[in-house]
Amino acid sequence: MQDPFTGLPTCLCGRRLPGAEERRRLQHDHRRRLEALARVRACAAECCVATDPDRDLVTLPEDAVALLELSDARWAGLGSAIRAWREVLPLRRIEDFGFSAASENPLEEPNASLRRIGGGVEAWAFASESDASVYKFYLPREEKRIGSMFGFRRGDEAALQAEATLGDYQALLEKLLLIDALGGMATEVIAVTPEGIVVAKQTLGEPLPQGDDVSGLLPPALIEIPSRFLRANRDHPRLFFAEGASDQGWLVADLHARNFVRGIDGGLHVIDLVAAPWPRTHVAHDALMNDWLERVRIDPAASVLRGSADHEL
Numbered sequence: 001m002q003d004p005f006t007g008l009p010t011c012l013c014g015r016r017l018p019g020a021e022e023r024r025r026l027q028h029d030h031r032r033r034l035e036a037l038a039r040v041r042a043c044a045a046e047c048c049v050a051t052d053p054d055r056d057l058v059t060l061p062e063d064a065v066a067l068l069e070l071s072d073a074r075w076a077g078l079g080s081a082i083r084a085w086r087e088v089l090p091l092r093r094i095e096d097f098g099f100s101a102a103s104e105n106p107l108e109e110p111n112a113s114l115r116r117i118g119g120g121v122e123a124w125a126f127a128s129e130s131d132a133s134v135y136k137f138y139l140p141r142e143e144k145r146i147g148s149m150f151g152f153r154r155g156d157e158a159a160l161q162a163e164a165t166l167g168d169y170q171a172l173l174e175k176l177l178l179i180d181a182l183g184g185m186a187t188e189v190i191a192v193t194p195e196g197i198v199v200a201k202q203t204l205g206e207p208l209p210q211g212d213d214v215s216g217l218l219p220p221a222l223i224e225i226p227s228r229f230l231r232a233n234r235d236h237p238r239l240f241f242a243e244g245a246s247d248q249g250w251l252v253a254d255l256h257a258r259n260f261v262r263g264i265d266g267g268l269h270v271i272d273l274v275a276a277p278w279p280r281t282h283v284a285h286d287a288l289m290n291d292w293l294e295r296v297r298i299d300p301a302a303s304v305l306r307g308s309a310d311h312e313l
Contacts, residue, residue, distance in 0.1 A: 003201065004130055005097050005113075006090065006190050014132040015204045015264045018186045026186060027243075029088065030177035033189060036085045037170060043078040055144040055196045058169045062086045092191035097135065097199065107137060118207075122147050122272075127204065134185075138172060138198040146198065147172040150251055150276035155231055159286055162232040162251055164274050169198070175275050176200055178250060181242045182219045184270030185261060205261025205269060212257035217268055222252060223300045229289050234274050241297055249278035249293060 003010040011022040018026070037058070041051045047065075051057060060082050068075040098113035099106035107116075107124050114126035114135060123138045140146050145166035155161035167175075176187050191199040208214070215236060222238035230237060234253035241249055254274040263269050283289050288304070295302040 003190060004128065005135075006092060008090070008190065010188060010190070010201065012133055012186055012188055012201050012203055014128075017203060017263055017265055023180065023186065026180050026188060027177065030173065030180060030189070033088045034170065034173055034177065036081070036088050037173065039081045040078070040085045043074070043081040046074045047072075047078050049078070052168075053144040054169045055140060055146070058089070058192055059091070059194055059196050060085075061091060089189060090191050092193060092199070094193050094195070094197065096191075097137075107139075123200075132204050134202040134204050136200045136202060138200065140196040141166060144196070146196065147175065148254075148274045149175075150232070150234075150253070150274060152276070152279040152282050154282070158228055158231045159283060159289055160230045160279065162230060162234075162237065162253070162276070164234055164254070171276065172198060174277075175273060178240065178242060178252060178275050179270055179273065182221060182240065182252070182270050182273075184219075184273075185263065202271060203263065203269075205263045205271070208257040208260050208262065208268075210257055214255065214257050214260055214268070217260075218255055219270065221300075222255075223296055225251075226292070226304050228304070229292070239278065239293075239296065240275075249297070251276050251278055 001010050001013055002008065011018045011025070040057050041054065044051050044057055062083050064082055065075055065079045069079040093101065094106050095101050098111040100109055103109045113129055115129060116124065117127045118125040123136045126135045128135060138146055143166065146169055147167035148164045149167035149171035150162045151165040153161050173189065176189055179185070179187050185203045185205055188201045189198065190201050218236060218238065222240055225237055225239050232251070232253050236255040237251060237253040239249050240252045252273055252275045254272070255270065259270060259272040260268045261271050292302065292304055
């Protein structure tokens with residue numbers, strides 16, 4: 001299949017759920033994208049190009065450093081990295097999705113190809129009039145930030161306090177990877193605009209009534225975090241070890257009813273969340289937490305203390 005807006009291959013169409021092999025390809029693409037971004041950042045740092053925030057790197061055109069590439073091997077490396085990056089996250093104009101670039105707020109204008117179905121602080125969601133696929137437009141926010149991520153500090157009532165903050169492009173791409181890794185609604189990252197708007201495509205599902213209690217229906221791969229270790233300002237904070245990166249734990253949260261939909265298979269699927277890598281450096285000297293992390297990676301039911309069930313503590 002071809003995506004009607006980008007003309008590129010896609011495995012998503014309306015309510016259809018992709019198969020296992022298509023899911024693996026999506027995850028592979030997510031990982032390639034993050035690897036390509038890391039390479040661009042590393043090469044830019046070698047050329048003394050600022051990399052924080054990363055919006056300016058994410059939107060570089062293929063020929064951004066063409067005039068400098070012949071002068072130095074480092075600039076040639078950056079040029080190569082940018083071209084590899086553009087292969088996994090193409091630049092597309094907002095007009096390519098049926099919006100008017102002449103408008104001050106194009107996403108607010110009527111669009112014959114896309115019908116708005118929702119949105120929040122991070123993104124606006126639209127359904128394609130042709131096949132009902134969902135297109136999410138993640139808008140940059142103040143200070144060139146985008147999306148949300150967790151920041152960590154030492155807590156008063158727990159070892160760590162996690163608070164949602166403005167995110168960056170790496171964190172957004174990591175979140176979209178985690179949605180797929182959790183068996184959420186299949187998600188493709190299909191474009192970024194020169195203005196820094198990231199466009200993701202997602203399978204359509206039926207929303208749940210707001211306020212539904214989903215605490216007992218969370219994806220089984222999520223591990224409950226003992227309250228002595230972490231407090232977070234988002235719903236249902238959990239620990240997750242993504243397949244293929246078992247040594248890297250993630251804090252995943254914001255798992256309320258609005259961030260789930262029901263698919264044509266009858267199951268509940270995550271469509272959004274807030275996440276961040278588990279901050280190992282913050283707790284390097286917390287022997288109890290580090291021991292639990294090592295054991296729970298292998299056995300999700302591991303107790304806080306070796307040899308003692310949590311309900312006995």
